[in-house]
Amino acid sequence: MTDYSIALFLHIVAALGFFAALGAEWTAVRQLRRATTGEQVREWMGVAAGMRRLGMISMLTLLVSGFYMMATVWGGVAWIAVTLAALALLIALALALSGPPMAAIARAMTAENGPLSPSLAALLHDSRLRLGIQTRTAVALGLVFLMTVKPDLVGSLLAIAIAVVLGLASALPMMGQGRAQQEPSA
Numbered sequence: 001m002t003d004y005s006i007a008l009f010l011h012i013v014a015a016l017g018f019f020a021a022l023g024a025e026w027t028a029v030r031q032l033r034r035a036t037t038g039e040q041v042r043e044w045m046g047v048a049a050g051m052r053r054l055g056m057i058s059m060l061t062l063l064v065s066g067f068y069m070m071a072t073v074w075g076g077v078a079w080i081a082v083t084l085a086a087l088a089l090l091i092a093l094a095l096a097l098s099g100p101p102m103a104a105i106a107r108a109m110t111a112e113n114g115p116l117s118p119s120l121a122a123l124l125h126d127s128r129l130r131l132g133i134q135t136r137t138a139v140a141l142g143l144v145f146l147m148t149v150k151p152d153l154v155g156s157l158l159a160i161a162i163a164v165v166l167g168l169a170s171a172l173p174m175m176g177q178g179r180a181q182q183e184p185s186a
Contacts, residue, residue, distance in 0.1 A: 004069060004072060004073060007069050008069065010064075011065040011066060011069065013061070014058045014059075014061035014062040015058070015144070017057070017058035017061070018055055018059060019140065020051075020054065021051040021052070021058060022133065024048075024050075024051040024054075025052070025133055028045070028051065029130060031044045032105070032124045033124055033125055033129075035116065035124060036115065036116060037112075037113075037114055037115060038109055038112025038113050038114060038116065038120070041105065041109045041112060041120065041124070045102075045105060048102065059090075066083075077150070078151075078153035078156055079146045079147075079149075079150050079151055079153075079155075079156045081153075082146060082156035083146050083156075085160075086139055086142065086143055086146075086160045087143070090136055090140065093132055093136050093139070096132075097128045097129075097132030097135070098128065098129060098132035100128065101126035101129050105123050105124065108120045108123055127171075130171045131168065131171045134167050134168075134170050135164060136167070138170065139160065139164060139167060142160045143160075146159060146160070
């Protein structure tokens with residue numbers, strides 16, 4: 001057993017934790033859209049908050065173990081540079097897409113008991129929630145591709161670009177469903 005093998009183990013466990021957090025957040029977003037009471041919203045927001053903590057701990061562990069492996073074995077190869085940029089993209093997507101609607105829901109749900117108000121119901125169907133989780137999941141899968149295939153710079157950039165496009169495209173059909181549910185029928 002070497003220090004590298006321990007770092008690799010921690011890296012893999014952290015990746016599993018990160019994907020578990022993404023999966024639970026995806027479920028929470030889906031369930032928030034189905035919520036009919038303030039109590040249900042509070043329950044799923046609690047799940048989402050717990051998963052954010054798991055995601056952050058996993059991300060920190062991924063970074064520390066990844067930097068160790070980079071410093072001791074891999075050096076500054078292209079796929080690692082793209083991986084670091086894609087990690088920054090993951091954080092930016094979380095802050096730009098998922099963060100604002102989740103914060104608005106957290107503020108609005110404090111006054112909700114019983115059936116949802118129309119304003120909270122509208123917040124729960126914010127298309128940025130689906131766009132954010134689906135795009136982040138696709139980028140995270142792109143990162144797994146980089147770590148396993150270890151492509152050159154062009155291949156690495158192409159892999160992450162494809163992941164972003166697939167993540168965005170996968171959310172488009174469902175974004176229309178959210179708008180249709182929000183609009184009153186004639």
